[in-house]
Every structure is written in C-alpha cells, then in structure tokens.
Amino acid sequence: MRSLLNIFDLTKDEIFQIFDLAEYYVKHGIKNSLNKLVFSLFFEPSTRTEASFCVAAKKLGCITDKINIQNLSTKKGEDIKDLILTFNQMKPDLMIIRHFESGILQVLKNYCDCGIVNAGDGINQHPTQSLIDAFTLLCVKEDIKDLEVLICGDVINSRVAHSDIQIFKMLGCNVKVFCHPTVTQDEMLPGVKLCNNFEEAICNCDAVIMLRMQKERHKTRLICQEEYKNLFCLDQKKLKFAKDSIVIMHPGPVNRGIEICPDVLEQKNCLVLKQVMYGVYIRAAVISFLLDS
Numbered sequence: 001m002r003s004l005l006n007i008f009d010l011t012k013d014e015i016f017q018i019f020d021l022a023e024y025y026v027k028h029g030i031k032n033s034l035n036k037l038v039f040s041l042f043f044e045p046s047t048r049t050e051a052s053f054c055v056a057a058k059k060l061g062c063i064t065d066k067i068n069i070q071n072l073s074t075k076k077g078e079d080i081k082d083l084i085l086t087f088n089q090m091k092p093d094l095m096i097i098r099h100f101e102s103g104i105l106q107v108l109k110n111y112c113d114c115g116i117v118n119a120g121d122g123i124n125q126h127p128t129q130s131l132i133d134a135f136t137l138l139c140v141k142e143d144i145k146d147l148e149v150l151i152c153g154d155v156i157n158s159r160v161a162h163s164d165i166q167i168f169k170m171l172g173c174n175v176k177v178f179c180h181p182t183v184t185q186d187e188m189l190p191g192v193k194l195c196n197n198f199e200e201a202i203c204n205c206d207a208v209i210m211l212r213m214q215k216e217r218h219k220t221r222l223i224c225q226e227e228y229k230n231l232f233c234l235d236q237k238k239l240k241f242a243k244d245s246i247v248i249m250h251p252g253p254v255n256r257g258i259e260i261c262p263d264v265l266e267q268k269n270c271l272v273l274k275q276v277m278y279g280v281y282i283r284a285a286v287i288s289f290l291l292d293s
C-alpha cells in the first residue's frame, strides 16, 4: 500500500493527478464510493488537518476512527511501534499520523501493512498542506509555473515551509525565503534564494506565504514574539512594496498581529480560509489516490 510521507513520494505528474481529482471534487462534490477503514492518530494538536482528513474520509464513504491519544496505552508504557502493530491487526487501509518526532513515520511504516499519510512530523514535512497551498495558488492564478513565491517567517522550524519549498520548486516556481537573520544561503535547498531585505524580497512576488512562529520547537535561533512581529508581521506598511495582484497565504493557525495583521487577514487577496476549504478536497483526493494506487 502506498504512503505519502514526503512530497518527493509523488512525481510531478502524480501531483497534477491529485489536483485534477481535487478540482473534480470541487466542481461535482466528493463521491461516496470507498468502503475503507481509515485511522487518524494525532500526537500533536490540530484543528485543520485532523478535521479536514476526517471530513474528507467520511465524504468518501470510509469508516473513520479518530483515535483519542489521551486514552492510549502508550500512557502505560507501550512503545509506539507496538501501538502501530496493534492497530495493524484491525486491518486498516490507511493511517493518518501526526507526530512531534521528525522522521518517525519512515520507521513506523515498517510496522504496518497499510499506507501512512504524514499529517506533520516534527519540523520535517507536512506534504498535504503543501499540496493544498500549491492547489490554492493554482486555483487563483490558473498557471503556477514561473510564479514568484516568497516564504516568510520561521522557515527553519516549519514543516510546512520545508514541504512548500519542495513542491513549489517541483512545479517550476521561483522560490524566495525571508527568515531568521542568522540563516545562511548554504542552509537553503539549491535554487532557493535567501533574501535579507523584506521590501526587496516581496516587490515582484505573486504570492507570499506567512508562517506561524513555532515557539514549541525553538531550540536554537531563539527569537522573542516582539522581534518576530517586527521582522515578519505582514501589515499595510510592508504590503506597500508588493504588487497589487499578490495573494497572501498562511497554513494556519495564525497568530493575529504576530504573523499577519487583522486588517490584512480580511483583505480579498488573503486566501487563508480558501486554503482551509480546499484542504478537504485535496485530502479527499490524496486518500482516494493512495487507496487506488
């Protein structure tokens, strides 16, 4: 059974297959045609990802079980590998897992027969969020190739940023990053431009993706909330340097006034809630794609 742990688990053609399916669902609704068992295990808090996977799976006709992590026997010392082996015996078709440890899903994949979808692992990857972000941009801009995309904020600690950089590069965008001042160009993926000046970075951009300050993951490059706000918070003053046609995105949850100002969140070109809406269609397309593969 196929898994989606990393955006590189998909080819460019497969990404567009998922987009085509999501577009079909947007136009015609999600077809209730699957009779599969999907487990959802979230070891970290989530609003959007957990709920949208659950809605998507139910609309597809899957039997879904949202496992209550608070009541699991891992609290009694059970190893997570044994937990996955145990759930595997209930013959699920797919497990959707979020975990605080980067890379753990590569290990857990060896303990089950079904596919795993990475719903976010530590600072590593969040592939379905990056599919949502690229699909949202495609929906408003019609073509994605050669678009200038700026990713702004806590890039080093953001799994969304890591997956977004990969998908936007794969789809032919020019990706720029504006982040913590101590980050160097050597830490960027090849072809990703590190910018030192926000005004210069944003001036030719078609999209800016703002990121949440990942306080819970800060081990190095400490930055206080006030400093984050001064450096990154998207306000009208910063937007003066952008093109009128720019779109503003954020994977959520947004800390209002720290990452994006409340008035900017209400602008028409701010797509934060559209990203949530498309999340259900993309996640339905991912489930369907993986179960058909």
Ligand code: CP
Residues within 6 Å of the ligand: 045, 046, 047, 048, 049, 050, 120, 126, 129, 251, 252, 253
């Ligand atoms: N974007 C995202 O992963 O949001 P949640 O943490 O609410 O799932």
